[in-house]
Amino acid sequence: MEPLIFEKSQPGRRAYSLPALDVPTRPLEELLPLHLLRQQPAELPEVSEPELLRHYVRLSQLNYSVDTGFYPLGSCTMKYNPKLNERVAALEGFRALHPLQPDETVQGLLQLLYELGETLKTITGLADVTLQPAAGAQGELTGILMIRAYHHDRGEPWRRKVLIPDSAHGTNPASAAMAGFEVVTIRSNDAGRIDLADLERHLGDDVAALMLTNPNTLGIFEREVLTIEHLVHEAGALFYMDGANLNALVGIVRPGDMGVDCLHINLHKTFSTPHGGGGPGAGPVCVSERLRPYLPVPRIIHRDGRYALDWDAPKSIGRVHSFFGNVSVLIRAYAYIRMLGAEGLQRVSRDAILNANYLLSRIRHIYRQPYPETPMHEFVVTAADFKSLGIRTMDIAKRLLDYGFHAPTVYFPLIVPEAMLIEPTETETKQTLDAFADALLSIADEARTNAEILRSAPHRTPVRRLNDAAAARVLDVAWQGRTEAVEAAPTS
Numbered sequence: 001m002e003p004l005i006f007e008k009s010q011p012g013r014r015a016y017s018l019p020a021l022d023v024p025t026r027p028l029e030e031l032l033p034l035h036l037l038r039q040q041p042a043e044l045p046e047v048s049e050p051e052l053l054r055h056y057v058r059l060s061q062l063n064y065s066v067d068t069g070f071y072p073l074g075s076c077t078m079k080y081n082p083k084l085n086e087r088v089a090a091l092e093g094f095r096a097l098h099p100l101q102p103d104e105t106v107q108g109l110l111q112l113l114y115e116l117g118e119t120l121k122t123i124t125g126l127a128d129v130t131l132q133p134a135a136g137a138q139g140e141l142t143g144i145l146m147i148r149a150y151h152h153d154r155g156e157p158w159r160r161k162v163l164i165p166d167s168a169h170g171t172n173p174a175s176a177a178m179a180g181f182e183v184v185t186i187r188s189n190d191a192g193r194i195d196l197a198d199l200e201r202h203l204g205d206d207v208a209a210l211m212l213t214n215p216n217t218l219g220i221f222e223r224e225v226l227t228i229e230h231l232v233h234e235a236g237a238l239f240y241m242d243g244a245n246l247n248a249l250v251g252i253v254r255p256g257d258m259g260v261d262c263l264h265i266n267l268h269k270t271f272s273t274p275h276g277g278g279g280p281g282a283g284p285v286c287v288s289e290r291l292r293p294y295l296p297v298p299r300i301i302h303r304d305g306r307y308a309l310d311w312d313a314p315k316s317i318g319r320v321h322s323f324f325g326n327v328s329v330l331i332r333a334y335a336y337i338r339m340l341g342a343e344g345l346q347r348v349s350r351d352a353i354l355n356a357n358y359l360l361s362r363i364r365h366i367y368r369q370p371y372p373e374t375p376m377h378e379f380v381v382t383a384a385d386f387k388s389l390g391i392r393t394m395d396i397a398k399r400l401l402d403y404g405f406h407a408p409t410v411y412f413p414l415i416v417p418e419a420m421l422i423e424p425t426e427t428e429t430k431q432t433l434d435a436f437a438d439a440l441l442s443i444a445d446e447a448r449t450n451a452e453i454l455r456s457a458p459h460r461t462p463v464r465r466l467n468d469a470a471a472a473r474v475l476d477v478a479w480q481g482r483t484e485a486v487e488a489a490p491t492s
């Protein structure tokens with residue numbers, strides 16, 4: 001293995017040259033309390049500029065990214081992120097702003113945020129919006145807190161249940177539970193849609209809301225959405241839609257027309273910000289008239305040709321993020337939307353659906369569709385048929401890495417055994433889709449002729465099969481200080 005940067009360290013080597021200090025300074029002890037000062041200089045590697053550069057470039061090459069290859073991670077919408085967005089977000093006029101500047105001096109940013117909000121209202125067909133939440137999950141919590149405020153305001157605090165289909169993303173029940181609600185699971189039917197009879201059975205005056213994902217996490221459109229909306233509202237509950245799958249709908253249908261009261265949008269998915277590994281993101285929430293009074297403050301308003309922050313909303317649930325939210329993600333989404341325009345955005349959704357259906361048509365004779373419906377922008381297949389060969393979905397996912405692809409989402413949604421949730425997105429060429437389909441078919445052959453190569457995959461990655469959960473939760477990126485310590489550390 002290439003020596004670590006600490007091991008290359010040689011006293012006196014420097015990767016930088018700074019100009020001499022040209023401002024008066026004072027001894028550190030006068031600036032900071034003595035007990036906070038380091039007694040010994042930090043043990044930093046001393047390397048030359050080329051060595052430093054190679055270190056970071058090498059590290060970056062150990063990663064897989066959407067800029068290096070196909071990334072069909074279902075539900076996550078890992079589309080190509082146009083580099084124009086990065087340029088725009090890094091413009092001096094945005095980058096150099098301070099979050100505490102007075103409103104009068106940030107009119108341009110406020111205008112951008114206001115217009116982004118108006119655009120999202122147009123796209124979703126809903127009455128109002130907050131841009132504050134920093135992720136889909138935080139958008140969900142924001143929405144559910146507004147729904148709680150709504151029922152309390154109407155004198156119905158006994159509405160303590162939130163209904164959620166069994167195919168939902170795990171953040172839905174988590175958000176409802178965090179807001180103090182009791183989560184009730186609604187079954188899916190044989191077509192992979194919400195079971196209407198089960199929904200009706202659970203609706204009543206103790207229900208605060210239904211949280212529905214549409215298209216759902218099987219990639220299937222909830223065709224009965226208008227009936228669902230009717231049933232939910234008739235029971236006095238509100239209709240929450242998880243909008244993470246908006247990439248299938250933009251420019252085609254509007255959640256507002258489906259009677260939705262509350263919808264979070266994952267800007268980092270649908271409207272293209274590099275995401276993954278926990279950030280960055282933005283999860284704006286759009287609401288119907290019913291929930292408008294409860295939106296977070298401050299709200300950006302446009303009055304007499306000026307943009308301002310309005311705190312005057314007595315029923316608001318309050319602030320959910322400091323300053324204006326994750327501004328750089330909001331700027332990227334704005335640039336992306338303006339670049340594509342209404343027609344371009346509709347094409348995004350149409351092409352996303354086309355790509356998913358094309359890819360499915362190439363593999364479904366081998367990888368079975370548990371719910372054989374025409375999917376939208378993503379689809380679920382199962383590898384359960386490979387179990388008799390001693391092969392699990394995880395083996396196929398790991399083998400895909402050897403073929404140079406990122407694996408799809410696996411073992412989700414939970415209602416499908418040995419699930420693979422595949423979302424190609426609209427930004428991939430037919431050649432890439434074919435190459436991926438060929439890889440999956442070739443792996444299916446290997447499962448029959450050389451199962452061991454799947455079970456021991458991956459073979460060509462910087463690290464082999466890791467304990468994914470531990471790698472994410474017991475993260476240890478610190479250099480142990482000595483080569484022996486590194487070698488002694490357990491490697492999984």
Ligand SMILES: *Cc1c(COP(=O)(O)O)cnc(C)c1O
Binds near residue numbers: 135
């Ligand atoms: C991604 C996703 C979420 C959560 O969004 P984050 O931005 O990751 O918090 C919620 N629901 C669905 C269906 C998703 O795909």
